[in-house]
Amino acid sequence: MALIKDCTQQKLGMRLFAPLILFLSTALLSLDVSAAVAGRMLFARGDVTLLRGEAPSQAARRGTVIEVGDKIQLGKSSSAQLRFTDGALVALHEDSLFSIDSHNFDQQNPKKSEQAAELLRGGLRVITGVIGKENPESVNYRTPVATIGIRGTVYEVIYVPPEGLPGLPGVAPGHYTMVLRGRVVIASKVGDLALGEGEIGYLADEKSTPVLRPDLYSLFAKYASQSVGVRPRNRADLASGASAGEEIDGLLSEMLRLAGVPSSGPYAFVVTSSPEFGRFVTTPVTVGGKGELLSASGGIGEINSFTEVAPPTGVGSYQAGDSTIYWGSYDYMSYTPTDGIFNADYITATQVLLTTDDLPTIGSYTYNYVGGSGASLDPTSHLTVDFASGTMDVALDTTFYGTWSASGASISSFYADGMSLTNPTAGDGIISGRFVGTTAEGAISAYALDIQDGYISGVAAFAR
Amino acid sequence: MKFNLLLQYQRAASRILLSLLLVLLSPVTAFAAPDSLLKQAEQFIQSQRNTEAYELLQNEAEEYAGEADYDYLLGLAALRADLPEQAMFALERCVMVQPGHAAARMELVSAYTQLGLNQQAEMQLSILDKQEPPALARKAMAQYRDVLRPRLSGTPDPVRLLALGAGYDSNTGSFPDMGIDLGGILLTVAPVESPYSLFKGTLWQPYQLNDKQRVDVTLHAQQRFYQEEDAKQFDLGLLHAGALLNTTLDPLNKLGAGIKVNRLWLDGEAFRNHISLSGSWERRLGAGLRGELSLQAGQNRFEQESFDYDVYGVAYRVFHKLSPALRTTFNLEFEQEGEVNARLGGDASRWALSGQLDYRIDNRNVLGMELKWSEVGYATDYLPGTLYNLGTVAKERTDRGVDLNANWRHSLTQAWELNGDVTYHTQDSSLEFYSLDRWTAQLSVARYF
Numbered sequence: 001m002a003l004i005k006d007c008t009q010q011k012l013g014m015r016l017f018a019p020l021i022l023f024l025s026t027a028l029l030s031l032d033v034s035a036a037v038a039g040r041m042l043f044a045r046g047d048v049t050l051l052r053g054e055a056p057s058q059a060a061r062r063g064t065v066i067e068v069g070d071k072i073q074l075g076k077s078s079s080a081q082l083r084f085t086d087g088a089l090v091a092l093h094e095d096s097l098f099s100i101d102s103h104n105f106d107q108q109n110p111k112k113s114e115q116a117a118e119l120l121r122g123g124l125r126v127i128t129g130v131i132g133k134e135n136p137e138s139v140n141y142r143t144p145v146a147t148i149g150i151r152g153t154v155y156e157v158i159y160v161p162p163e164g165l166p167g168l169p170g171v172a173p174g175h176y177t178m179v180l181r182g183r184v185v186i187a188s189k190v191g192d193l194a195l196g197e198g199e200i201g202y203l204a205d206e207k208s209t210p211v212l213r214p215d216l217y218s219l220f221a222k223y224a225s226q227s228v229g230v231r232p233r234n235r236a237d238l239a240s241g242a243s244a245g246e247e248i249d250g251l252l253s254e255m256l257r258l259a260g261v262p263s264s265g266p267y268a269f270v271v272t273s274s275p276e277f278g279r280f281v282t283t284p285v286t287v288g289g290k291g292e293l294l295s296a297s298g299g300i301g302e303i304n305s306f307t308e309v310a311p312p313t314g315v316g317s318y319q320a321g322d323s324t325i326y327w328g329s330y331d332y333m334s335y336t337p338t339d340g341i342f343n344a345d346y347i348t349a350t351q352v353l354l355t356t357d358d359l360p361t362i363g364s365y366t367y368n369y370v371g372g373s374g375a376s377l378d379p380t381s382h383l384t385v386d387f388a389s390g391t392m393d394v395a396l397d398t399t400f401y402g403t404w405s406a407s408g409a410s411i412s413s414f415y416a417d418g419m420s421l422t423n424p425t426a427g428d429g430i431i432s433g434r435f436v437g438t439t440a441e442g443a444i445s446a447y448a449l450d451i452q453d454g455y456i457s458g459v460a461a462f463a464r
Numbered sequence: 465m466k467f468n469l470l471l472q473y474q475r476a477a478s479r480i481l482l483s484l485l486l487v488l489l490s491p492v493t494a495f496a497a498p499d500s501l502l503k504q505a506e507q508f509i510q511s512q513r514n515t516e517a518y519e520l521l522q523n524e525a526e527e528y529a530g531e532a533d534y535d536y537l538l539g540l541a542a543l544r545a546d547l548p549e550q551a552m553f554a555l556e557r558c559v560m561v562q563p564g565h566a567a568a569r570m571e572l573v574s575a576y577t578q579l580g581l582n583q584q585a586e587m588q589l590s591i592l593d594k595q596e597p598p599a600l601a602r603k604a605m606a607q608y609r610d611v612l613r614p615r616l617s618g619t620p621d622p623v624r625l626l627a628l629g630a631g632y633d634s635n636t637g638s639f640p641d642m643g644i645d646l647g648g649i650l651l652t653v654a655p656v657e658s659p660y661s662l663f664k665g666t667l668w669q670p671y672q673l674n675d676k677q678r679v680d681v682t683l684h685a686q687q688r689f690y691q692e693e694d695a696k697q698f699d700l701g702l703l704h705a706g707a708l709l710n711t712t713l714d715p716l717n718k719l720g721a722g723i724k725v726n727r728l729w730l731d732g733e734a735f736r737n738h739i740s741l742s743g744s745w746e747r748r749l750g751a752g753l754r755g756e757l758s759l760q761a762g763q764n765r766f767e768q769e770s771f772d773y774d775v776y777g778v779a780y781r782v783f784h785k786l787s788p789a790l791r792t793t794f795n796l797e798f799e800q801e802g803e804v805n806a807r808l809g810g811d812a813s814r815w816a817l818s819g820q821l822d823y824r825i826d827n828r829n830v831l832g833m834e835l836k837w838s839e840v841g842y843a844t845d846y847l848p849g850t851l852y853n854l855g856t857v858a859k860e861r862t863d864r865g866v867d868l869n870a871n872w873r874h875s876l877t878q879a880w881e882l883n884g885d886v887t888y889h890t891q892d893s894s895l896e897f898y899s900l901d902r903w904t905a906q907l908s909v910a911r912y913f
Contacts, residue, residue: 042529043557062530079560081553083525089553127549154549154579180579181549181788183751196752196785198580212715212748221583 046078088129096122320442374458629908
């Protein structure tokens with residue numbers, strides 16, 4: 001009897017408790033789901049995609065729930081901000097790929113919480129949240145080559161993968177960290193480096209020791225500028241459908257307005273973030289004491305203001321006969337009305353032979369590379385020019401991509417829209433320029449070289 | 465100084481700009497996001513309840529982030545609540561969504577500047593330049609640029625100041641308080657206290673030679689006039705000139721080489737000339753932590769030649785920036801003095817250990833404190849039966865001193881600063897004559913040019 005009674009009671013109990021068990025199971029499942037929630041998107045602009053396991057990728061927007069295991073991918077000209085449940089804020093820059101590896105925030109016991117994420121590509125800025133404040137050892141941000149330990153912090157990280165970042169052409173692969181508040185320790189497999197406020201650390205790969213690189217501040221400024229609407233222009237950005245070159249011409253027209261001191265010219269102007277090759281302007285330009293570009297004339301278009309945001313860097317000069325050649329690089333040149341920022345290399349010279357009519361009619365010379373700005377050319381780069389036949393050979397040598405060359409090309413094309421160059425493995429290229437000096441002792445040029453998944457560009461001076 | 469001025473400016477100017485820029489520059493003057501939320505936040509901000517405004521808005525971030533008006537107010541509240549990093553996130557969203565939002569860009573300049581993102585701040589200013597800002601905004605922008613210019617160039621701005629002050633000195637001649645029994649006649653040696661006035665001028669001018677080298681030139685003059693007649697003999701005049709060549713070897717190491725000359729007057733009469741050469745090596749020890757080893761060799765020549773001595777010193781300093789508001793310095797130094805003309809006490813060895821703390825209380829006030837312990841031992845015993853040694857046998861002299869200083873700097877306006885300084889010095893010596901207490905209190909006002 002007792003057994004029957006027990007069984008009956010058990011059955012009764014099952015009946016009574018089954019819904020409760022079902023409810024509890026559901027609740028537990030939902031708890032499990034909520035535990036996996038890491039945060040939400042606060043802001044998404046441009047091409048921001050959420051990648052979740054095998055599920056189809058979806059566009060992320062404000063309010064999108066971010067779960068542990070999710071990846072957030074940003075395309076060109078895109079930016080995003082997300083907030084973790086502990087209040088940590090992360091801003092992601094263009095061309096970034098960010099993975100949330102773990103996130104477990106217990107509001108009642110922050111010291112037992114933990115957070116881990118990886119920047120697989122691109123750049124981010126972080127303000128640590130409650131976990132970072134209460135238990136900084138449990139916050140683990142990393143890139144493929146380094147881990148980042150924090151101490152109540154605001155910091156920025158850029159990871160340039162071996163194949164490079166489109167938004168940061170020419171920047172060496174590796175891990176870059178800049179600290180704005182607090183302290184950060186970046187560590188590789190072989191060493192670590194503690195960074196204080198305002199300091200920048202760099203790590204080439206996981207087998208390198210992190211080093212201080214205070215000279216890399218502008219790298220962060222450059223990348224950050226792209227997220228606040230002041231970004232380099234490219235063809236895709238031009239609503240009018242104008243070419244970048246036409247926009248540059250517009251820029252130059254305003255430079256004329258700003259002119260007012262003795263000038264020289266012409267100069268080459270290369271927008272390093274654009275696939276457009278450098279363009280020459282034959283109207284006067286105004287240069288400063290170091291030959292830096294101050295203003296220029298000519299051109300058409302909508303641009304009506306030009307400002308030098310910061311002085312040029314990497315400036316150099318060379319005396320070729322009676323011509324002085326100057327070159328340098330503007331990390332930032334701001335223009336309106338579109339509030340754009342150019343990253344530009346320039347080259348200017350005095351005693352420029354403006355047209356092919358000014359060139360010598362006899363003589364054959366080799367012009368060796370003597371300096372320039374932008375993509376790094378090897379010193380073996382040279383021009384071989386036969387003025388009698390009006391032809392020239394070009395060899396632009398680079399360490400990593402080989403040589404771009406032209407043979408027997410017309411000098412006229414060098415003076416016009418640009419001379420085509422070829423590289424057997426990397427891609428095509430183009431170079432244009434002018435000879436300088438009364439008897440053509442030197443040459444100034446601008447070039448853009450296709451490296452298939454991007455381009456490199458710059459300005460170069462040659463002298464015989 | 466400059467940073468404090470910037471923050472002062474930001475407080476004052478931004479309040480005005482908030483309304484002015486919103487009306488004149490912002491392309492949107494009506495709020496699209498929930499009026500009640502934004503109006504309440506605006507009221508909080510206008511009544512200085514910035515933290516409340518920030519929290520009110522921040523709680524709604526997942527609903528409204530990305531709406532320009534919401535982000536602008538959130539950024540504004542965060543800035544006012546001393547959260548420039550939070551402000552940066554909100555204001556960047558605002559200008560990304562609405563690139564013509566000049567008011568947001570203006571606040572973004574402030575956030576960037578406070579966070580040391582100088583190039584970004586300058587970039588925003590250059591964009592604002594082209595939006596034809598009103599005169600007040602232009603003035604504000606010029607002041608931001610005053611702060612940013614030296615940071616961007618890597619060369620600090622020169623310091624030029626004139627100061628006028630008044631103070632009180634409890635022991636103008638550093639006398640002991642003692643009585644001497646000369647066979648029934650009691651001779652008293654006692655401190656002479658006196659109020660004083662102070663005038664001083666300083667010029668500190670850096671010259672950048674190249675990317676790695678800079679020369680800092682310092683000129684300083686000061687005069688202290690005591691009010692009490694007995695203290696006028698200690699009226700102090702000082703002229704000082706120095707030059708220091710700084711060379712940055714790499715991100716970790718810096719070298720310095722310098723020369724200093726100065727001349728001291730007492731009561732208008734020349735008292736002492738000093739010249740010294742120094743060399744230093746500064747090395748980064750860690751995040752916010754630097755150490756500096758310095759050597760110096762110098763001469764001190766007095767009008768009364770029997771005081772003359774040469775000095776050789778070595779010092780090690782550690783600078784530690786604990787937080788944006790708190791910095792500490794520790795200093796250990798040793799000096800060996802070599803008598804030149806058989807001065808009393810002969811050669812001497814001096815040790816000193818000190819710790820200094822600077823704390824930025826808020827945007828206008830900085831508090832400094834220093835504690836120093838020192839000991840100096842003289843090689844030659846003092847003969848008995850003199851004022852210095854009242855005993856009957858020769859005695860060695862060892863002085864041990866403690867100095868405690870507290871100072872306070874208060875920015876009145878962009879160019880005017882108020883300084884308060886209190887110093888207490890106590891010295892215990894094996895010879896009673898050299899045991900003394902002294903404290904000074906001083907208030908001065910400085911005008912920066």
